[in-house]
Amino acid sequence: MMAPRRFMWMLLAVPAWASFVWGAPVATAAGAEAKPMTASAATPAGAVAPAAAKPAATAGVKSPDGCVTCHLDVGGAQVDAYKKDIHYQKGVGCSGCHGGDPRSDDQDAAMSKAKGYIGVPKKADIPAVCGKCHGPSHGQASGFHLKDMRTDYDASAHAKALSGSDAGPQCVSCHGSHGIAPASDPRSPVNPLHVAKTCGTCHGDAAYMRNFAPGLPVDQYEKYLSSEHGKRNATGDANPATCVSCHSNHKILEVKDPRSPVYPTQVPATCGHCHADSKYMARYHIPTNQYEEYKSSVHGEALLKKSDLNAPACNSCHGNHGAAPPGISSVAAVCGTCHQSNAELFGKSAHRPAFEKEKLPACVTCHSNHGVKAPTDAMVSMDKPAPCAKCHRNDGSDKSAPTILRMRVALDSLSLGGILAQRELARAESLGMDVSDARYSLKDVNQSIVQSRVAIHSFKLASLVEAARPGIRVTVLAKQAGLDAVHEYRFRREGLAVSTLIVTLLVILLYLKIRQIERSQKNEKK
Amino acid sequence: MGGLKDKLEAWVQERIDLVPIREFAAKKKVPQFVGSFWYYFGGVSLFLFIIQVVTGILLLMYYQPGAQTAFESVRFIVVKVKFGWLIRSIHSWSANLMIFSVFVHMFSVYFTKAFRKPRELTWYSGFILLLLSMGFGFSGYLLPWNTLAFFATKVGTSIAAVLPVLGEPMLELLRAGKDVSTATLTRFYGLHVAILPAVFTVILGAHLMLVQMMGMHEPEGWKSLPAEKRRYMPFFPNFVLRDLLLWLIVLNVLAILAVAFPWEIGFKADPFISAPAGIKPEWYFLFMYQALKYFPAKMGMMEGEAVGVMLFGVGGLLWFLVPLWDTRTPSGARNRTITWVGLFVILFIIALSAVGLR
Numbered sequence: 001m002m003a004p005r006r007f008m009w010m011l012l013a014v015p016a017w018a019s020f021v022w023g024a025p026v027a028t029a030a031g032a033e034a035k036p037m038t039a040s041a042a043t044p045a046g047a048v049a050p051a052a053a054k055p056a057a058t059a060g061v062k063s064p065d066g067c068v069t070c071h072l073d074v075g076g077a078q079v080d081a082y083k084k085d086i087h088y089q090k091g092v093g094c095s096g097c098h099g100g101d102p103r104s105d106d107q108d109a110a111m112s113k114a115k116g117y118i119g120v121p122k123k124a125d126i127p128a129v130c131g132k133c134h135g136p137s138h139g140q141a142s143g144f145h146l147k148d149m150r151t152d153y154d155a156s157a158h159a160k161a162l163s164g165s166d167a168g169p170q171c172v173s174c175h176g177s178h179g180i181a182p183a184s185d186p187r188s189p190v191n192p193l194h195v196a197k198t199c200g201t202c203h204g205d206a207a208y209m210r211n212f213a214p215g216l217p218v219d220q221y222e223k224y225l226s227s228e229h230g231k232r233n234a235t236g237d238a239n240p241a242t243c244v245s246c247h248s249n250h251k252i253l254e255v256k257d258p259r260s261p262v263y264p265t266q267v268p269a270t271c272g273h274c275h276a277d278s279k280y281m282a283r284y285h286i287p288t289n290q291y292e293e294y295k296s297s298v299h300g301e302a303l304l305k306k307s308d309l310n311a312p313a314c315n316s317c318h319g320n321h322g323a324a325p326p327g328i329s330s331v332a333a334v335c336g337t338c339h340q341s342n343a344e345l346f347g348k349s350a351h352r353p354a355f356e357k358e359k360l361p362a363c364v365t366c367h368s369n370h371g372v373k374a375p376t377d378a379m380v381s382m383d384k385p386a387p388c389a390k391c392h393r394n395d396g397s398d399k400s401a402p403t404i405l406r407m408r409v410a411l412d413s414l415s416l417g418g419i420l421a422q423r424e425l426a427r428a429e430s431l432g433m434d435v436s437d438a439r440y441s442l443k444d445v446n447q448s449i450v451q452s453r454v455a456i457h458s459f460k461l462a463s464l465v466e467a468a469r470p471g472i473r474v475t476v477l478a479k480q481a482g483l484d485a486v487h488e489y490r491f492r493r494e495g496l497a498v499s500t501l502i503v504t505l506l507v508i509l510l511y512l513k514i515r516q517i518e519r520s521q522k523n524e525k526k
Numbered sequence: 527m528g529g530l531k532d533k534l535e536a537w538v539q540e541r542i543d544l545v546p547i548r549e550f551a552a553k554k555k556v557p558q559f560v561g562s563f564w565y566y567f568g569g570v571s572l573f574l575f576i577i578q579v580v581t582g583i584l585l586l587m588y589y590q591p592g593a594q595t596a597f598e599s600v601r602f603i604v605v606k607v608k609f610g611w612l613i614r615s616i617h618s619w620s621a622n623l624m625i626f627s628v629f630v631h632m633f634s635v636y637f638t639k640a641f642r643k644p645r646e647l648t649w650y651s652g653f654i655l656l657l658l659s660m661g662f663g664f665s666g667y668l669l670p671w672n673t674l675a676f677f678a679t680k681v682g683t684s685i686a687a688v689l690p691v692l693g694e695p696m697l698e699l700l701r702a703g704k705d706v707s708t709a710t711l712t713r714f715y716g717l718h719v720a721i722l723p724a725v726f727t728v729i730l731g732a733h734l735m736l737v738q739m740m741g742m743h744e745p746e747g748w749k750s751l752p753a754e755k756r757r758y759m760p761f762f763p764n765f766v767l768r769d770l771l772l773w774l775i776v777l778n779v780l781a782i783l784a785v786a787f788p789w790e791i792g793f794k795a796d797p798f799i800s801a802p803a804g805i806k807p808e809w810y811f812l813f814m815y816q817a818l819k820y821f822p823a824k825m826g827m828m829e830g831e832a833v834g835v836m837l838f839g840v841g842g843l844l845w846f847l848v849p850l851w852d853t854r855t856p857s858g859a860r861n862r863t864i865t866w867v868g869l870f871v872i873l874f875i876i877a878l879s880a881v882g883l884r
Contacts, residue, residue: 432788434605492612496785503778510771517763 065102066110067094081179084187097121097129124162126170127153134171152250157257161212168212174198190249192238196224199243223322230322239283241323246270262320265303267313268294290314293371312338332362339363345457365390375453377411380404403461410461410468414452417475418445424482431489438481445471445478550738554761557744562759564634565742569769570776571631574624575730577780578662581617582719589669591715593708596671597794604791611788618789619780621663625810628656636848636868639861640743646849648740651733653846658726663808665718671711676795677805679714680706685818688832707797746860806882813875814838816882845871 071079071094082088087096095102100117104110111117121129131150153159153171162168174190181188189198200221202208209218220243224230229240246262247253253260261270272291274280281288294300294314302311317334318324326334332352336343346352346362355362361369366379366387379386382394382401394401421442428435448471455467538544556565588607590599603610632652635641641649668679683706687697702709748756759765807815817838821830844851854861 434601434791437605492785496781499781500778503774503781507771507774507778510767510774514764514767514771517767521760521764 065093065095066105066107067098067100067102070107078178081177085178085180086182086185087180092133096133123166123168123170123172126172127159127162130171149250152248156250156252157254158252165211167208169202173202190244192242193233193236195242195244196221196230196233200224220321223319226324227319227322228324239280241274245274246320264309264313265307267315268300268304271314290370293368297370297372298374299372328359328361329356331364335363341454342457345454345463349457349459351459377408377415380408380411380456406461407456407464410465410472411449411452411456414445414449414468414471414475417472417479418442418449421445421475421478421482424479424486426482428482428485428489431486433485433489435481435485438478441474442478444474447471448474551762552760554738554741555758556742556761556765557748558757558759559745559748561634561638561745564630564638565765566769566772567627567631567634568737570772571624571627572730572734573773573776574620574627574780575726577620578617578624579723581613581620582723584613585617586719591669591712593671593711593795596669596711597791600670601791612784615784615788616780619783619787621666622809623776623780623783625659625663628659629810632656633868633872635743637865638743639746639852639864641849642852643849645736645740645743648733648736649849650846651729651736654729655726655733658722658729660810662718662722662726663810665714665722667808668706668711668714669718670791671795672792673795673799673802674792674805676706676797677801678807679710680801681805681815682807682811683710685815685831685835688829689835690828690832693832705797809879809883812882813878816878817874 068088072083093102094100095117098118098121099115100112101110101115104115109115111119118125118129127150131153134146134148135150136148158169160168162170176189179187181191183190183192183195185191186193188194203216204218204221206218209216224243225234229242232240233242248261255262257263258265260266268291272294275286276288276291278288295304299312302308303313315323316337317326332343332346336347342363352362355365367373367375380388382389382392382404384390388404392398392400392404421438425435425439425442448468451467452464452471455463458464535544556562585603588599588603588610590596600614603614605611607613635649635652664679664682668675683697683700686700687693689696698704700710700713701707702713742761744756806812818831818834821834823830825833848864852861852864
């Protein structure tokens with residue numbers, strides 16, 4: 001027979017427990033079904049996790065534990081859930097989280113503040129409660145080999161949100177409370193097959209997100225479902241990336257934080273963690289050289305070596321949450337998000353329908369994709385491996401071949417003209433002549449080179465020549481300025497020689513005159 | 527031709543009596559001895575000054591003072607103006623050669639004791655001309671408004687500030703403000719093209735007039751020499767033609783220097799950058815600049831640098847007043863102290879300049 005006072009406490013405790021569980025911004029996915037996970041949530045890439053801890057029928061809190069004994073008697077949803085909880089199975093009783101003295105038969109004594117009873121923890125305190133075991137101070141001492149999740153969480157954007165509002169996410173928001181299962185357990189809301197939905201519960205709720213990050217999109221989950229990763233995940237494949245694969249799990253940092261695995265300069269390595277792993281990707285039969293190619297590409301060099309955050313990373317072309325390879329027909333549009341003029345000219349050119357007919361991906365056909373290099377004039381050539389030579393023939397049968405060669409002449413006139421002008425100006429400068437005006441004018445040549453390289457995407461000789469002509473004119477004038485300066489230098493030297501000669505001659509004549517005068521003066525004296 | 531010359535002379539004679547001038551020219555003579563060569567440096571200085579005036583006026587046609595225009599206009603002169611590069615280079619080289627020539631002239635006068643009575647005023651005016659020449663150099667150096675000039679002027683003017691009481695007002699007077707700015711530039715421009723030329727011309731006129739009035743100084747040793755052993759050269763035409771000969775040689779040297787080693791224009795002054803390493807004043811200020819470095823930070827109640835500046839002031843004053851304290855030479859006795867002091871000053875200038883140039 002249960003004491004009336006104890007019974008009253010139980011009645012009060014039930015709604016409190018309910019608020020603890022359901023008061024969190026996300027619903028626990030207690031009923032979720034899934035295949036056993038293999039992708040660990042603790043690393044950006046889905047490393048294979050140890051075997052899941054199966055529920056042990058014989059496990060449970062060992063007696064004497066008054067809290068457990070009594071609450072099992074009372075029953076209820078929380079108690080039912082707790083029976084399947086990993087903590088219960090590992091021997092952690094109610095007092096593990098709620099405090100109190102489980103050995104005491106006296107309910108008042110057991111649930112007294114003096115014995116450390118805290119009741120339902122405040123939301124803001126939950127990380128500290130869980131952190132008692134899952135924090136830095138516990139470590140290996142418990143024998144459970146627990147990771148320090150508390151420290152990671154404290155550094156996260158979620159902790160920052162919780163510090164500003166009780167509605168912010170904490171442990172229970174993702175893991176639930178009395179029915180907590182390991183991430184490897186298909187019942188867990190953070191199981192790879194459920195984690196996207198769990199994250200989406202908050203991140204898809206515009207009203208909720210407005211409280212913490214009003215500028216953050218709330219369509220990530222929708223996009224994820226449309227991504228290659230999401231589609232495969234929906235089929236029960238736990239290997240493709242989920243939210244935590246890229247963002248990490250407990251130490252989730254804002255994208256603008258350079259330490260974040262999804263900060264622009266980190267994105268290629270984060271994606272490469274899986275996509276460059278040939279063993280991991282073998283089951284999908286896709287290449288794993290993208291990261292290597294990207295690192296040496298013009299985009300990779302700009303982003304990774306020059307830290308130019310404007311340079312594209314993987315997600316710039318493939319999307320991030322909705323990551324998928326762009327279709328052949330959309331390549332030009334994707335590249336055109338940055339290379340607008342090129343894409344526009346290509347769209348109007350004769351190449352577009354020709355490529356579509358041959359099912360050739362627009363930009364990629366000439367420039368390649370992940371390993372795209374800085375374009376050079378040598379690309380416009382009829383000699384292999386120039387891209388033009390892939391389709392056009394130089395045997396007289398192809399009318400385009402002479403046009404391609406003329407285009408190359410226009411480009412060479414510009415770049416070689418610039419080099420020759422530079423050489424002449426350097427020569428003049430080495431002689432001490434000031435040609436800074438001409439050197440300054442050469443800046444326009446670079447502009448013209450850029451415009452010509454854009455114009456070439458029209459694949460019309462006239463357009464290219466029109467773009468190149470102002471630059472060619474500048475190179476001719478600059479070269480002439482260099483030649484003039486060298487000529488002027490010679491003129492000065494020759495002028496000096498002539499003037500020195502004349503003055504020297506005058507000196508000699510004057511000397512002779514003085515001698516003549518002095519001689520005649522001597523004669524006069526005599 | 528001869529008829530035209532006679533007519534012209536007659537025309538002038540009717541208006542200006544040329545006879546005294548002719549008689550003066552015919553009578554004027556120059557002592558001929560081992561040290562006669564030093565007589566020419568006064569003429570060389572004058573020739574270089576004339577070149578400075580002519581090239582300076584030509585530069586004035588294009589130069590625009592102001593922080594936004596000075597450097598650009600000098601660049602325009604050097605790059606765009608026909609023979610502008612030559613005029614500017616000659617102006618710069620000639621300025622340096624002139625100061626060098628003035629120094630040589632001064633020391634030759636000093637060692638030959640030509641400053642003694644009755645030529646004290648010639649010495650005083652000459653010394654003032656040396657100071658004005660250095661003033662020309664200092665003010666002209668800033669005008670291209672390039673980095674070196676800017677910081678050298680900053681360092682140079684800051685030396686004035688170390689003087690007690692008068693230091694700060696002098697600094698502000700020189701800089702036209704607390705710092706070297708476009709106001710300093712216009713001030714130096716005014717000094718360089720108006721005030722200094724005006725003062726210099728007046729004093730130069732007085733100096734030349736005094737030289738003509740006193741006649742050429744004869745060596746001290748000649749006093750004991752019999753009249754027949756004293757050799758003279760007619761000033762006109764012999765000395766004048768020799769002067770002309772040397773001027774032509776100097777012109778040749780100047781042309782070679784100006785063309786072979788054109789004066790650099792440097793980079794535009796930027797007051798916001800830190801001073802480049804190794805900022806030095808012009809070579810003729812270097813010995814003073816270097817000497818100031820050896821003074822300790824504090825000397826008694828005063829700053830070491832202030833003591834140094836004042837010592838240079840006193841030294842300059844003593845040099846200027848040498849006709850007053852050299853009492854033995856005028857009485858006919860040999861005064862070796864004067865020679866030793868002169869040699870010490872020359873060695874001091876050469877040694878410290880050499881250390882400063884390293």
